[in-house]
Amino acid sequence: MEIKAADVKALRDVTGAGMMECKHALVECNGDAEAAAKLLKEKGLAAVEKRADRSTSEGRIFIKMNDSKAAIVELTCETDFVAKNADFLAVGESIVNEVLAKGYTDVNDALSNMLLDLATKIRENMKIRRLQLVDIPSGAFASSYIHSDGKTGVVTVFSCEPAANDAVKQFAYDCCLHVAAFAPPFIKREDVSEAYMAEQKEIFTAQTADLNKPDNVKAGIVQGKLSKHLAEICFMDQMFVKDDKVSVAKKLEQTAKENNVQLKLLTVVNFQLGA
Secondary structure (H helix, E strand, C coil): CCCCHHHHHHHHHHHCCCHHHHHHHHHHCCCCHHHHHHHHHHHHHHHHHHCCCCCCCEEEEEEEECCCEEEEEEEEECCHHHHCCHHHHHHHHHHHHHHHHHCCCCCCHHHHHHHHHHHHHHCCCEEEEEEEEEECCCCEEEEEEECCCCCEEEEEEEEEECCCCHHHHHHHHHHHHHHHHHCCCECCHHHCCHHHHHHHHHHHHHHHCCCCCCHHHHHHHHHHHHHHHHHHHEHHHCEECCEEEEEHHHHHHHHHHHCCCEEEEEEEEEEECCC
């Protein structure tokens, strides 16, 4: 039977498959557009399954917030070209909106199926690598930042009494910028494990072993190195990204005092693609 060009184009618009694929599917299905679309989808699913083991090192971070929750999602794909694709960005927004609306805390079939339709259309391996739903308690507020390349996303949550003004909100946003730029592995010193500290102490002790100094002096040098190292890896001890003369903790104190509020950091979430 004759397959009209308009029918091929209509099928392509629906499925995203190539023109020749659409024509062959219509021929195979005797011009039945619905059956041809189903056939193309099945072929797309088969292609996705073949690609399941392929590396998904590209992708984007998506964030959505309301007054009580913040959702952050990492979607991965094979190529940077697809990561910038409008359909990929749109499905990412739909997924993060669904996570926020439904309160999902784990990847599930409903969310995965939202991505599967696009994967079958584009025929590239895609995954919801991880997601997190963050609580914003009463009396608290959140700020977020996604880097221009979409590969880093940060959410910070602060309690503030009375309610945060524009200056306090700007500080919270700047904290997001700081975390995105420096990716501190710990928030405060209390978060650092004893095992990690013991390992670092052993390293610094070995570095001072050959110094021609008394043991008490060597011990002081080791403690100094440990303190400096903590200031480098702990967010609250790092020099603030917008004012490198004060630590983040000190800047928080200054911001609270200048704006006459009680301000406390509650949560930091940092999603870096593939990390």
